[in-house]
Amino acid sequence: MKAVVYKRPFTVAVEDVEKPRIHHPNDVIVKVTSTAICGSDLHMYEGRTTAEPGTVFGHENMGIIEETGQGVTLLKEGDRVVMPFNVACGFCANCVDGFTAFCQTVNPGFAGGAYGGVAMGPWPGGQAEYLRVPYADFNCLKLPPGNEHEIDFTLLADIFPTGYHGCELAEVRPGDSVAVYGGGPVGLMAAYSALLRGAKKVFVVDRVTERLDKAREIGAVPIDFSEGDAVEQIKEQTGGVGTDKGVDAVGYQARGRETDREQPATVLNSLVDTVRATGALGVPGLYVPTDPGGPDEQAKHGMLLVSIGKLFEKGLRLGTGQCSVKRYNRLLRDLIIEGRAKPGFVVSHELPLDQAPSAYEKFDQRIEGCTTVVLHP
Numbered sequence: 001m002k003a004v005v006y007k008r009p010f011t012v013a014v015e016d017v018e019k020p021r022i023h024h025p026n027d028v029i030v031k032v033t034s035t036a037i038c039g040s041d042l043h044m045y046e047g048r049t050t051a052e053p054g055t056v057f058g059h060e061n062m063g064i065i066e067e068t069g070q071g072v073t074l075l076k077e078g079d080r081v082v083m084p085f086n087v088a089c090g091f092c093a094n095c096v097d098g099f100t101a102f103c104q105t106v107n108p109g110f111a112g113g114a115y116g117g118v119a120m121g122p123w124p125g126g127q128a129e130y131l132r133v134p135y136a137d138f139n140c141l142k143l144p145p146g147n148e149h150e151i152d153f154t155l156l157a158d159i160f161p162t163g164y165h166g167c168e169l170a171e172v173r174p175g176d177s178v179a180v181y182g183g184g185p186v187g188l189m190a191a192y193s194a195l196l197r198g199a200k201k202v203f204v205v206d207r208v209t210e211r212l213d214k215a216r217e218i219g220a221v222p223i224d225f226s227e228g229d230a231v232e233q234i235k236e237q238t239g240g241v242g243t244d245k246g247v248d249a250v251g252y253q254a255r256g257r258e259t260d261r262e263q264p265a266t267v268l269n270s271l272v273d274t275v276r277a278t279g280a281l282g283v284p285g286l287y288v289p290t291d292p293g294g295p296d297e298q299a300k301h302g303m304l305l306v307s308i309g310k311l312f313e314k315g316l317r318l319g320t321g322q323c324s325v326k327r328y329n330r331l332l333r334d335l336i337i338e339g340r341a342k343p344g345f346v347v348s349h350e351l352p353l354d355q356a357p358s359a360y361e362k363f364d365q366r367i368e369g370c371t372t373v374v375l376h377p
């Protein structure tokens, strides 16, 4: 079958690889219909990880079940399903508590597993014609048959729940004002989720015009940080107080305003300044324990200069971590089915699998208004 394979930094290729097969009675094989390229794929694409050449990418997958293992109970051939990017067992202590991103079974020695990711366990990705899903009864979310809402449902694998998770970590309530740093797919989904949760005003900080335009389209207030300090711009629009809540949807690849160099702590520090005392911060943006491409010795070891003193002084709460997609995907699916959520606005390109190499290149450079790319194998 055809799959998107990592070759070396800044190069992926569509190659023939072995078709996955059932290894365990609770596996299914899914014929992938849609699979998105994610900001997290770019960390590997850019060679910032130890991803081995030959890795099949893709953790945001949906499709139709082609084959079921003998132990599968809830699913049958022909079911339309979407899989959380997390691979999880469903029965370890963390899964039982709802923290499937920290499953202790699927990737021993490391917190949690995922498809197509370096250090995330032995689970090849779904930017391919077929995907093997382990613990399938637990990991597949059933969707209505047909092809309605295909793009909206694809986003249930990661970015819609992850954006929502940012709001959950930030404790966004009706009537809150919220600052979302980052207008990429995750930031736009966080802003959209904040509005779904009844926020009164949502700011989205970025400097990419198309992304700020999308933020405006959904009813958020765009803040262009290339035009002036984002904290000051937001304070001006909140009576000098700042927002009630804040979401970091940028992560360690944050750029400085003046230098355009990578400044991994800049967004965390801006959030500490932006959010009013006793507010809360949600950090779905990724920070890593080691980053060979980090701008200084400390950053290479995941250590950043964050104004923890001010965080403490303001009594801010801070929530972090990978999204346990299963906590949210069923409820968000039902919002889509009922027409109450249409996250698909974030998708800028739909392409056949063959075009993955150029799609990666454009997405990496954020050219041609690339926000989210969905591949159809």
Ligand code: NAD
Pocket: 038, 039, 040, 158, 159, 162, 181, 182, 183, 184, 185, 186, 187, 205, 206, 207, 208, 211, 225, 249, 250, 251, 252, 253, 254, 255, 256, 257, 266, 267, 283, 284, 285, 286, 287, 321, 322, 323, 324
């Ligand atoms: P992205 O790279 O497409 O978007 C990040 C955006 O941040 C870009 O548009 C960039 O212009 C903007 N940006 C850079 N510096 C900034 C600054 N100083 N202030 C404001 N904006 C700035 O990435 P994405 O796909 O939206 O993902 C965002 C983050 O979320 C990544 O770190 C990704 O790895 C992470 N992520 C986490 C989870 C999770 O489970 N927690 C899941 C998916 C993605």
Ligand code: ZN
Pocket: 038, 039, 040, 041, 059, 060, 085, 158, 159
């Ligand atoms: Zn993703």
Ligand code: ZN
Pocket: 088, 089, 090, 091, 092, 093, 094, 095, 096, 102, 103, 104, 105, 106
């Ligand atoms: Zn588990």
